[in-house]
Amino acid sequence: MARTSPAEPVLRVEKPGLLTAIQDLGRPGHRKFGVPPSGAMDRFALAAANRLVGNPDGAAGLECALNGPVLLALQPCLVAVTGADFTPCVNGAEVPLWTGVYLAAGERLSFSGRRWGARCYVAVAGGLAGARWLGSLATYLLVEKGGFAGRTLEAGDTLALAGPAPRPLIAGRHLSRRLLPVYGRAPALAAVPGPHHARLDRASRTSLWKSPFEVSRDADRMGFRLQGPQLQLRGAELLSIGLTAGAVQLPIGGQPILLMADHQTAGGYPVILGVTRAALPLAAQLLPGEQLTFRESSVSEAQDEWRRLRAALDLIA
Amino acid sequence: MPEKIWPIGDAALLVELGSRIDTALNSRCHALAAALEKRSGVREAFAGYSTVTVHYDPDRTSFSAIRSAVAKLLKEKPRVGPSGRLHRIPVTYDGPDLAESADLLGLAAADLVRLHSQPIYRVFMVGFVPGFAYLGPLPPQLQLPRRRVPRTHVPAGSVAIAGEQTGVYPLPTPGGWHLIGRTSLPMFLAENDPPSLLRPGDRVKFHPV
Numbered sequence: 343m344a345r346t347s348p349a350e351p352v353l354r355v356e357k358p359g360l361l362t363a364i365q366d367l368g369r370p371g372h373r374k375f376g377v378p379p380s381g382a383m384d385r386f387a388l389a390a391a392n393r394l395v396g397n398p399d400g401a402a403g404l405e406c407a408l409n410g411p412v413l414l415a416l417q418p419c420l421v422a423v424t425g426a427d428f429t430p431c432v433n434g435a436e437v438p439l440w441t442g443v444y445l446a447a448g449e450r451l452s453f454s455g456r457r458w459g460a461r462c463y464v465a466v467a468g469g470l471a472g473a474r475w476l477g478s479l480a481t482y483l484l485v486e487k488g489g490f491a492g493r494t495l496e497a498g499d500t501l502a503l504a505g506p507a508p509r510p511l512i513a514g515r516h517l518s519r520r521l522l523p524v525y526g527r528a529p530a531l532a533a534v535p536g537p538h539h540a541r542l543d544r545a546s547r548t549s550l551w552k553s554p555f556e557v558s559r560d561a562d563r564m565g566f567r568l569q570g571p572q573l574q575l576r577g578a579e580l581l582s583i584g585l586t587a588g589a590v591q592l593p594i595g596g597q598p599i600l601l602m603a604d605h606q607t608a609g610g611y612p613v614i615l616g617v618t619r620a621a622l623p624l625a626a627q628l629l630p631g632e633q634l635t636f637r638e639s640s641v642s643e644a645q646d647e648w649r650r651l652r653a654a655l656d657l658i659a
Numbered sequence: 660m661p662e663k664i665w666p667i668g669d670a671a672l673l674v675e676l677g678s679r680i681d682t683a684l685n686s687r688c689h690a691l692a693a694a695l696e697k698r699s700g701v702r703e704a705f706a707g708y709s710t711v712t713v714h715y716d717p718d719r720t721s722f723s724a725i726r727s728a729v730a731k732l733l734k735e736k737p738r739v740g741p742s743g744r745l746h747r748i749p750v751t752y753d754g755p756d757l758a759e760s761a762d763l764l765g766l767a768a769a770d771l772v773r774l775h776s777q778p779i780y781r782v783f784m785v786g787f788v789p790g791f792a793y794l795g796p797l798p799p800q801l802q803l804p805r806r807r808v809p810r811t812h813v814p815a816g817s818v819a820i821a822g823e824q825t826g827v828y829p830l831p832t833p834g835g836w837h838l839i840g841r842t843s844l845p846m847f848l849a850e851n852d853p854p855s856l857l858r859p860g861d862r863v864k865f866h867p868v
Contacts, residue, residue, distance in 0.1 A: 370714065373705050374692075375853040376789040376829075476852060484830060485789055485849060537665035537673045579804060579822060581680060582793060584705030584712030584786060588668040594807060608707060608786025608793070610805070610822075616668030644669035645717045 349471055354414040355499040356450070361407040364470055364489035364501075365463075367400040369478035373584060373607040380480040380488070383461055383563060383603050383626035385619075386523055386651055387425035391465035393658040394422035394442045394515045396508040401469030402479040404495070406462050408629075410453030411495060413464070415445040420467035420511040423451075426459025426627055440522070444513040459525065459627040468507035479504075482604060483563070521654035527632065528554065529624040531617050532639040532647065536590065537583075538575065538612035546573040550614065554633045555598070561630050563604040568634075572596040575612055582610040588622055590615035590636075600625060618644035620651050662733060664726050670717055674729050677709040680796045680823045684709050685783050687737050689859055694732050701725070706859065708783050708793070743782065743861035748827065749868045750776065750818050754838035756806075760820065763803055772867055774798050775839065780825060782861040790829035790847030792857035797823045809835035816841045818865070829855075 355362075365388065368381025382388035382405055389399035404411070410428040422442050423430040430437050431452050437443045439462075445451060451464070472479035472489045481489025490499060542550065555570035573596050584607060585591075591599045591611035600617060602625070617625060618639055628634060639647075663675045674691070677684045685708055692704035692711045700720025705712040713725055752772045761768045780794035787793075797820055805821045810833060813819070817828040819836035828834055829846035846856050857863065 371703050372853070373703055373714075374785060374859065375855040376786050376791050376847075377854065476854070484832070485847065485854075487849060534666045534668055536667055537675070578678075581678065581708040581710070582784070582786065582824075583673060583707040583710045584784075586667055586671040586712065586714060589671075593809070594805070606787045607705070608784060608791075613667060613673070616666060616671065618669045620669075639669075641666045641669050641722050648669065648717075 349502045351416045351500045352419050352466055352468070352503045353501040354416055355411055355495045355497055355501065356414050357412040358495040358497055358499070359406050359409050359411040359453070362404055362411045362495045363481035363483070364402050364472045364479055365405040365481060366402040366479045368480045368603065369476045372476050376607050377476060378482070378604050378607055379587070380482045380604050381478065382463065384425050384463065384623040386623040387463045388465070389655055390440065390517050390658070391422045391424040391463045393655050394424070394440065394517065395420045395465050395467040396512065397465060397467060397469050399655070401465065402472050402504060403463055403465035403470060406464065407460060409456060410462055412450060412452040415447055415449050415451070416500070417447050418511070419445050420507065420513060421445055421451060422465050423462055425462040427457040428453035428462050429455050429457060438516070440517040440519070442513045442515040444511060460629045461626055466503065467511055468503035468505050471502040471504040484604065515658055517654065517658055521657060523620065523623045523651060525624060525627055528634060530635045530637040531621040531625055532644055533590065533615040533617045533621065533636045534639055534641055534644060536613040536615045538580070538592070539614045541575045541577045541612060542614060543574050543576060546575070549573060551636055551638060554635050556633050557628045557630050559630045563602055565599050565601045565605055566625070566628070568598045568600060570597070573598065573614070580610050580612060582608045583613070584608050585613070586616070588617035588619070589613045590617060602626070618647065620644060620647040662729060664729065666722060667712065671712060671714045672722055672725060674711045674713065675709065680708050680783065682781055685781070690737050691729065691732055695725070695728065698728060705786070706784060743858060745779070745862045745864065746857060748842050748844050748863055748865050750840040750842050750865045752840040752867055754817065754819070754840045756837040757839045760803060760837045760839055764801060766800065771801065771839065774801055775820070775825065776865040776867050780863045782857045782859050782863065784859055785855050785857060788830050788832050790855040790857070792826055792846070792855070792863070793824055794826050794863050795824045797825050803837055805835040806837065809833055813838065814841070816843060818842055
């Protein structure tokens with residue numbers, strides 16, 4: 343069977359969608375120079391999409407926010423769409439999410455409307471090619487590095503394969519809905535009390551765990567500013583510390599910030615919670631105006647939950 | 660002071676060795692971070708002023724294994740790190756917060772400039788965004804709390820102060836520090852690895868222009 347040569351064009355972007363960019367699982371290891379790991383906001387969804395097309399978990403795919411692109415297949419290829427449900431279609435007919443789908447040359451993958459979620463992922467067998475920066479293809483818009491020339495996709499862009507697609511192309515691999523993170527509206531995000539949780543006064547602690555918070559309009563790949571009950575902290579101003587995705591900071595104003603993939607790597611606001619790895623995919627699917635609650639978890643419970651999620655990926659044969 | 664350790668989520672933790680801006684304490688943090696990074700299962704260790712944030716792989720190590728390793732490492736005699744490079748950074752002191760900061764501090768603007776450009780500062784850490792170096796300690800006469808409401812847009816090259824700290828914003832970002840000047844010297848070097856002009860342990864002297 344003919345093999346696809348590296349850097350071969352595979353998809354043409356006919357419409358880019360509101361915010362579509364190449365992401366992989368990021369560039370950890372550079373925080374000490376201020377560089378966040380970046381990569382997919384919903385790491386489970388990207389890894390699953392990759393498995394469904396026979397790629398390694400960390401191959402580069404597309405992260406599409408809010409609506410999704412229109413992509414024309416320039417050669418036969420295998421794709422999978424995971425994460426948010428924007429109603430994926432091939433040549434206008436709806437195709438299932440979390441499933442490997444074959445595209446013949448000349449067929450179009452498009453999205454006919456958002457039903458649920460904020461970000462969907464498109465993986466292509468062979469993985470997408472892109473600009474490598476500090477070891478990763480993840481797009482980091484703040485410095486215009488990685489991905490497709492460091493930017494979001496535009497109409498007319500041609501996406502190439504990073505390497506030969508694993509052959510044969512096996513369509514129809516599927517990940518059962520019961521194995522997915524508990525995606526849904528108003529999710530309860532598992533979180534471990536953080537270094538400065540004990541500084542919250544009693545009423546604020548109760549509010550933190552019992553009250554809903556709303557994602558404000560100030561929500562992007564760096565983090566989500568949340569709106570909810572006013573939280574009060576005791577104690578002196580802190581020195582800046584190293585941060586991670588999932589850290590929930592409490593600025594002086596009393597409204598928390600949940601840090602996401604392109605997070606600032608250091609900051610001086612108290613860290614009251616650490617949202618767990620298993621809960622971050624749920625957070626990644628929230629839009630401004632939507633609600634969340636926090637659910638207390640221990641470190642070991644959270645690690646077990648992540649292992650269970652990851653084991654689901656191994657069921658993709 | 661014995662160290663304190665807390666989790667940050669399920670794959671990171673914070674070690675606190677103290678709560679002061681102090682060169683010796685910061686050196687210990689950098690030495691501890693470097694030693695932890697050599698351990699299997701530690702993906703990355705970030706030294707702050709007086710803390711180390713450890714990112715780990717829970718499949719290869721655990722919160723308690725790292726806690727024991729930290730306790731053991733802290734009993735060892737600290738290595739003396741090499742003294743960093745000295746950078747001279749030209750600054751135009753005309754920031755939008757210069758007059759207000761001087762007022763709040765009870766100083767003339769010229770005195771603020773003189774006091775700010777006198778010391779040789781240490782790079783305690785690089786973080787926040789690519790290339791942002793946390794410099795200090797700032798002279799006591801210049802110490803102000805952060806702005807109550809952070810700015811949503813701070814121009815690249817802005818020279819700023821907050822608490823005992825000073826720094827240069829390498830990129831246009833949000834920011835809560837007081838902007839007292841600007842420099843044209845790039846702090847973020849996209850094509851270099853590391854992509855930052857300033858590295859932990861380096862020294863910096865500002866020059867009014």
